[in-house]
Amino acid sequence: MGDRTFLSWPFFDDRHRELADSIEKWAGDNLNGIDHENVDEACRALVKELGAAKFLHHTAIDPENAASRLDVRSLCVIRETLARHDGLADFAFAMQGLGTGALSLFGSEAHKQTWLHRTRAGEAISAFALSEPQSGSDVANIELSAILDADGYVLNGEKTWISNGGIADVYTVFARTGEGAGAKGISAFVVPAGAKGLVIAERLETIAPHPLARLVFENCRVPASALIGAPGQGFRIAMSVLDVFRSTVAAAALGFARRALDESIARANGRHLFGAPMADLQMVQGHIADMALDIDAAALLVYRAAWLKDSGAERVSREAAMAKLHATDHAQNVIDKAVQIHGGDGVRKGNIVERLYREIRALRIYEGASDVQKIIIARHELARG
Structure with a gap:
């Protein structure tokens, strides 16, 4: 535990x-x-x-x-x-x-x-269909279109890197409806997996296996009632959802890091090198100290952001960005140290820290890459001036 x-x-x-x-x-x-x-x-x-x-x-x-x-x-x-x-x-x-x-x-x-x-x-x-081939981090630049006619909306375009793509029963899909330029012209829709014209075009494989897919919408028709919120409100909806769930990505990274530290402590206490427990080596102690520090700092940022949102803050973009950036980047460092402490076993397929090493990398990309989190934080800080 x-x-x-x-x-x-x-x-x-x-x-x-x-x-x-x-x-x-x-x-x-x-x-x-x-x-x-x-x-x-x-x-x-x-x-x-x-x-x-x-x-x-x-x-x-x-x-x-x-x-x-x-x-x-x-x-x-x-x-x-x-x-x-x-x-x-x-x-x-x-x-x-x-x-x-x-x-x-x-x-x-x-x-x-x-x-x-x-x-x-x-x-x-369920699945969240936001990313497109040309607009991963640049959400305002999405191209999938939703055209309104007398019978509802007709969707055409692509989504990619969609988690649960291929196994989801329902997708929240963001599409361009044209009320304005950029972010002002995006709307959100609920689309059942069985909707005619929704095609699972490709299943995507990554270093840590998860259900992922590229979706193609070919004259995919949904009723007007499929619209979530108001027309043109899609960007705000997407950002509000991410404002809630971005902190939870940081929490997952924290869980990965804690497991890596637990495994490293067990390894250091249970393995002998040069006639003494591995834990007696000052270099190993240094690694353990760095790991513990990174984990506690991440936990403080994660649960500050979560507490602030639960306390009624309308937006916690800055705090959630800090939590995700620090927790995911430093979990990567913690897990890398765990691999080092485990030596050859750390890169052996099936070892827990080897699995953690593959799992953690994607968290620094999805729901806003680390570089995007830095932009969010910087913009908030500069706005204060």
Whole structure:
């Protein structure tokens, strides 16, 4: 079990500590032996199991409760714990939240009633379709079009690097509707996977296997009621969703880093070099100290951002960007040190730190690359002047 002393920090209420205990026990009982070779089936199974255990209730608002809201600290606690146990379990949980975030925050009553009961129960898988081949970080430059006619909207174009692409039951799709230039002309739509004209054009493989795909929309028709929010509101919707879930990416990185530190401590205490425990070597002690420092600093940034959002802040773009940038970049450093401490075993396929080494890299890219986070932080700082 990883370090849990952070749960005594004032960022948390008793319900968060109880949730941490609950997800820790569930993960320990259910996340041994996940099949990472068949990620589609593994993710489907994980979504069902997380739904049955009611942890997916945290990923979307309760459509029957008007006062329901997303609690970012709960999302972060769950993601950190799942990531520490198994990266694919974290992925399955996280994408349910990201995929339905727009429906929770801006969806119509019909959207919520149609989809949120199912995604919260693990009966439907969701996806967030924002990135395009020419506009990954530059969201305002998306080209997929949605043209309104008498029968609804017709979508044409591509999306790529879509998590859960190919296995999702519903996609939140961002398209250009033309109310204005750049960010002002984008709208959001809910598109069922079975919509005619939605094609899974390519499945994408990465160094850490996850369900990913390139989607093509060929005269894909959706009713006018598929619009989420108002026309031209899509950029605001996307940024609002990322404002909630970006901190949770940092929490997942924190979970990966904590596991790397735990494995390194066990390795250092259990292995002997030059007639003494590896832990007696000052260089190893230096690595362990650096890892612990990076982890605590990341945790402070992660849970500050989550607490601030839960406390009623309309936007936490600066704080979430700081959390994601620091947590993901420094988790990479922590895991690299863990590989070094493990020596040859650290790069052996199947070793936990080898898997962590592959898992962490994508977190520095998706939901806003590290370089983009620096731009966000800098713009906020410069605006203060």
